[in-house]
Amino acid sequence: MRVVALLSLVGHAAAIWPAPQSFTNGSAALWLAEDFRVSYNNRTLTQRIGSTKSIPTEISSLDIVEAAVQRARESIFQSSIVPWKFYPRNKLDQIEPSATGNSKIYIQKLQITQTTIDNNSTFKPIAGEVDEAYNLTIGTDGAATIKAVSSISVLRALETFTQLFYLHSGEGTGVYTNLAPVSISDWPKFSHRGLNLDVSRNWFPKENILRTIDALSWNKFNRLHIHITDAQSWPLDVPALPELSQKGAYRSGYSYTPQDIKDIQIYGIYRGIEVIIEIDMPGHTTSIGFSHPDLITTFRYQSWHDYCSEPPCGQLKLNYTPVYDFVTKLFDDVLPRVSPYSAYFHTGGDEINTNDYLLDDTVNSSSVSVLTPLIQKFIDHSHDLVRKAGLVPIVWEELLITWNLTLGKDVVVQTWLDDASLSEVTGRGHKALFGDYENWYLPCGYGQWFNFNNTDAAIHYPYTDYCSPLKNWRVIYEYDPTASLSADQLALVLGGEIHLWAERSDPSNMDQVMWPRASAAGEVLWSGRQDPSGQNRSQIDAAVRLSDLRERMLLRGVGSEPIQMAYCTQYQGDCTW
Template sequence: MKLIVTWCVAVLLLAAGAAAYVEMGLESPWTFNCEGTGDDARCVKKEAEPDLPVQTLNQCKLICGSYGPLWPRPSASVTLGSGLQQFTVAKMTDLIVVPEEVGGLMRESMAIFRNHLDMYHPDYNWIEGTAPWTVPTDPSIADHNLYIQISVTEEVDRLSLSTDESYSLDIVPAPGITTVVIVAQTFFGARHGLESLSQVMNYNEENDCLQIIDSVVIDKDNPAFPYRGLAIDTSRNYIPVKDIERTLDAMSSTKLNTFHWHITDSHSFPVMINSLPKMHQYGAYSSRELYHPDEVRGLVEYGRVRGIRVMPEIDAPAHVGNGWQWGPQEGLGDLAVCVNQEPWASYCVEPPCGQLNLANENMYDVLLKVYQEITHMFQPVDLIHFGGDEVNLNCWNTTDEIVEWMQTVGDGTLSEGHYMQEWSNFQNRAFDLFTDANNGTQATGIIWTSTLTEQGGVDSFLDKDKYIIQIWSAGNDTIIKELLENEFRVIFSNYDAWYFDCGFGAWVGEGNNWCSPYIGWQKVYDNSPHEMAGSQDYYDQVIGGEAAMWSEQVDQVGLDAKLWPRGAALGERLWSNPSSSWEAAEVRMVHHRQRMVQRGVAAERLQPKWCFQNEGLCYA
């Protein structure tokens, strides 16, 4: 193992215009004082008294409260100093000591960190990606050095469920220099440490520079759950690559680590499979609404640099339709049945319908080719989502080809139990096909709760050592206990707290959509996986949670506002799993939303800005 040591020096960007903001800040009659302690500490806005020091809101935000502006709050002990040190980006240097295998990742992560600091400037240029910093006249600021040292010990360059994501962060003051030390086992922990470091800094209006808490100790901050996910559906509505990239940026700011990409569904097949071009020719909404393999690989790498696994879901055997219709003309028969069949309510849960044709062996050959190309795009694959929910047996048992086939396999009956067994056989065969496509490496499969996982049957149909069950039913569903008793690992995505598409007008019919009402960030925050699991005996089987954004009623236009800052509430729940409720986090949440907007995320406004400037006064 070789170590890479890299020195970097930031470039000072000069521009006119910042002085106007300095003057505006000096003219303000207000000062902000931190009053109270712990989670009850608040920045209180008061009229400044003559000849007494004035503290800006930005300064107060950094040093007020047990966790200051940190989001998610660390799971470890935190000590924040009460002083601030101003500095310029020109005097920021770093020393990176990491294994060669992660040197490139660390350098890219450091570049992202530096860009985040530029974004704190109120005149950040979004086109050029630069900020017009000026040179402070005070030499104690202009000449102050910020030295960042990052140490990583392991060669791990891919995220897995066993990856150590912990980090320690120390900020030590000294005359003329502030030293930052980030220590982590892996690159992923070091990246989280850089994110926390960026949050204990902000913009100083008076001197047009940056300021940092002068003393910080975060000791071994480590996530409560190894799987902290966000699912986005790009089949109902196509979402452009740049908007997915922005979603990954936002995820990284709150330490979510898994982007669950529900790429395909019965509505569209928007990913290019080179060996099967008719999949996207029949399945994409248009030639412009298509994910090319290089774009997919680019998103996988974009996420990796930001500490995020990009995990595909090719939903099957239901939620399959458009993109699969071309079989007959190629002499392969019907690869899918009930495609766009009417009346849709008899054959699927929402239009359009479609399910794979279990009676057609050619379907498995096509599925293998899809898997082969998917594994190359997402390589390497440690987790694969098979979908596997909402199979409509009426579709299969009204299709002559499947009915005839059912009478020749298994017990030869048309009973519900026989259909369930053949569905199970399909699922396990799909698992083996994916393993073959993945160069023989067995990835862990994830499957949604469904009739296949209902009470009394899950251990008959699925292998607990191969599959993780993702629970989308209500948080009090009795199946939760049965799954855990049968030793299955679970991911919680209960729709009554973590479905972000709920609470809008119906898109089929009138009134509200099926899972209304709207879920506020408070409910997202208070939804505890451990509480849903019940007994501590099952805690090790709860590997995490995930919010879902199904896209029937969203595309890139409304994506940010529906995801954020609610997704940040999920991030804190899954990182530190706090025993306290949302009330203790409200001030930091409102502040983190502001920070997300500074970074270019159109996060939904939570309160009037008056509440942001008058903490604790917008109580119920």
């Protein structure tokens, strides 16, 4: 299945995103019958009745594949694009196959074969535990087959299958592909391909998160990291500690119930997306102080520049027994409800401000030599609870690089500062994730979110944010922090995540801020920055394929900014520098 062939993309006719590892095609036209049959391991699947957005209660390979097939049907027959934007004006009728006559060849059946049996880890995998490889073939006679290693790789194959079809411009004439014969052999470069979504600085209803999971699956991501709590709000209901969200959420109803979290995780599993929850500690914990002010030092301290990276300030006290009791009670409630549906739990650990502990009456020091053993003890306690629940801890890079803590070899270290961080983490033998703020932070370039008084305004004009400029899709697409790593270091890189911190994002703009720039990261993570011949992938080729995907995302209900003006997709050579 994994014989590498030269990727062959012929103009817009083969606009698959992310690019398959091996793709060959012809130019024969086939039509897809609306009642095409699908078999899964020799079992004929019946068409489902009801919404594909419903959240099931059971998890099984058959149910996952059946639901994915139904979504593929809807995508093809309700959301395929007429590709007028991708050919010179008034030339589409010369590209499309004839919709008249009796010579049309139809795909009448799609045969899906899963070659191995799923197990429990298939649905909540440690990175690398699930093989997502698949083969997809379509003959000129209309025979279509998918051979996939797991139910998750069936999902990936079906997403590719949907992108092969276009809606004919003649009303009521149906959908077609002009690529037969098709032969695709595909698998991901990285086993962790994620988006980090901050839902604490602004509130995002559950339906926004579910829509994001859909979009992630179309781009062959496999992780949604939800940064669920922070200094600004605590939008997570904890039955054992109901006061946390009652006082820490922005308002009543702006918090996720245990059922919401379960629904989000199961919805993700059905789309091959593992949901990872983060409760960031001991920093970024001010919102705990709204219900438990005794646990927090420098709670909402007004001279915030010296005590936190952004207001409101406040960190958990480090040498206080009630803090340990609180964390134990919190984790004993949350983790057993997370662990059936995820293999990981993120405990944060970034941006711990030493000045806060000068005002912590249990510490009274900002000395690194004093604070390091206290932070080590706190992290050991938290990670013992995570492991007890059967989960693998993830932390931000500072715990290893800044504080030089001793972390278990199971701990995944997420880097965010620069390429050097990834090199250091892997050089020290730890599994790592990449995605630094200079390349993969989506909120950059929109300007500062806080206000300036008249005295300071002129100094700070034009109010750029700390990570300006905006990271356009080309910057994201060209990011390759692994290029200088040794083979041993590269083996420790699980993958990466692109980040949406929400100081200036909420449901009104989240889709446009996220897509299709996150799609560029999706191809880097799935296909790799280099093609199978070892050459960097071309922006010129990518722009057309990404524009095609963007059109499909719009029709499937996800807002997405344009890649280029339509003229550039119609006349590609005119818009090349």
